[in-house]
Amino acid sequence: MNNNHKLTGSSTNGFDQNTVAIAECLKDxxxxxxxxxxxxxxxxxxxxxxxxxxxxGKQPWFNYLAIREAVTGETEGDASAWFGRHWKTLTGDFRQKCEEGIQKFASDQGLTIYPWIEKRESNGGAGNQALICLVALxxxxxSPQAAKKLPEHDIDYIPAEKLKLSWWARWLFNKDQVAEGWRKWMLVWPNLIGLxxxxxxxxxxxxxxxQSTSPLTASxxxxxxxxxLFAWYARHLADRFCRLVDDRIILASDHMVGFKEFGVCLELFKPEGSNADTPKRARMIKYAGTCPICSAQVLLDKGEPDFPRRIVGRCQESPREHVFSFDRATRCGYRLR
Incomplete structure (x- = not known):
């Protein structure tokens, strides 16, 4: 994503209530x-x-040594190489996967800014490290006037960070967990051909x-x-395909995701800004929210038996009692139970 213009504060050190807001937002x-x-x-x-x-009343700037000590407990040696690896991740894959989710999370909290990190290079010699701080983008x-008006709802969902797919799913989906062209059709045609x-x-x-006149044998x-059994399984795969076409989103099969991944969905979508003739793409995506009742994580799950053919959000601490609807268009929901 492209960088946005930073908002400047009015305090002496260049930090104001915006910084407090984004720090609390990032913490949440x-x-x-x-x-x-x-x-x-x-x-x-x-x-x-x-x-x-x-x-x-201090400046919230941090050097590599302070950050490394807080994360790893190490106090000796050069921390530049250690932080450099993580800086590359934060400004690369992490930003690509999570920045949109952080923006929506901040917007759902009523903010027009969202938290990000900035490196401020030192003007000193070799012994002086760059300083790291949070910035408001x-x-x-x-804008406060142009905020999108959504129906009253109880919970907001945002895309979670990078997923871990199974080895064969990684062959079909690119690094953005998107399948298009012939790779998308590989999700469909084998099931129909098998059926x-x-x-x-x-x-x-x-x-x-x-045509045989002899009685049936055990064989x-x-x-x-x-x-x-094969016919039942083939019918099951065909039903999943039909449901994906009808509903645009289904829960991904367990064999498509890593062992510890839960609540992952297979979704049909069109890229933002595309025209009506643009073919849909398939992607693996994981939506998560915060339970408004107990503040635990809410992940998507099957609605059965109480909410058949629906994908619902279930609180990870009380999955049977704290249940919420899920709207893939608005990425919000209301309490079902």
Whole structure:
């Protein structure tokens, strides 16, 4: 994404209430959408320590040594190489995957700015390190007057950070978890071809058995059972395809995602700004929110048995009682239970 113009504060040190707002926003975002990787710990440190420094009337700027010590506990040696690796991640893959989600999270909190990090290079010699701080960036197209009016709702969802797909799904989806062209059709045609082959094979075997005058043997019965199982599975795959076309989004199969991934969806979408003739693309995406009741993470799950053929948000601490609707267009929902 392109960088936005930074908002400048009016205080002596260039920090004002905007900085407090974005630090609190980042802290809230990480409490639900953060993980234990070190680049998340860096952001957590910046959010907490920025609020602490501001409360003490100090400048919320941090050098590499302070950040590394807070994250790893190490106090000796050059921290530049260590931070350089994480800076590359934060300004590369992390920004590409999470910046839109952070913008929406901030917007849902009523802000027109969102938190990001900035490196301020030192003018000194080799012993002086650059300083890292939080900055407020303007949310594209956002203003207090032009804020998008959504129906009253209880929960907001944002795309979660980069997913871990299974080995074969990584072959079909690019680094943005998007499949287009022939890769998208590889998600569809094998299922339909499999259903057709099983159906034809079943019809042929049933016809062959009907021509036989001998009674059914145990072997014949076993073959019929296997045909029934394959037909059921092929029908299941075809139903998933039909549901994806009808609803535009379904929960991804377990074999498409990593072992510890939950709440991942397979979604059909069109890129922003595309015209009506642009073909839809398929992507793997994970939406998450914050439970307004207990502040736990809310992930998407099947609505059955109480809400058939619906994808709902279930609180990870109370998945049966704290249940919310999910609207993929507005990315918000209301309480169902």
């Amino acid at each position: 975002y990480l409490s639900v959408h953060g993980r234990t990787a070190q680049h998340f710990q860096i952001l957590r440190f910046l959010a907490d320590e920025t609020l602490q420094r501001l409360s003490e 303007a949310i594209p197209g956002s 057709g082959i099983v159906s034809l094979l079943g019809v042929f075997l049933l016809w062959a058995m009907s 014949d019965t076993t073959i019929l059972i296997y045909i029934g």
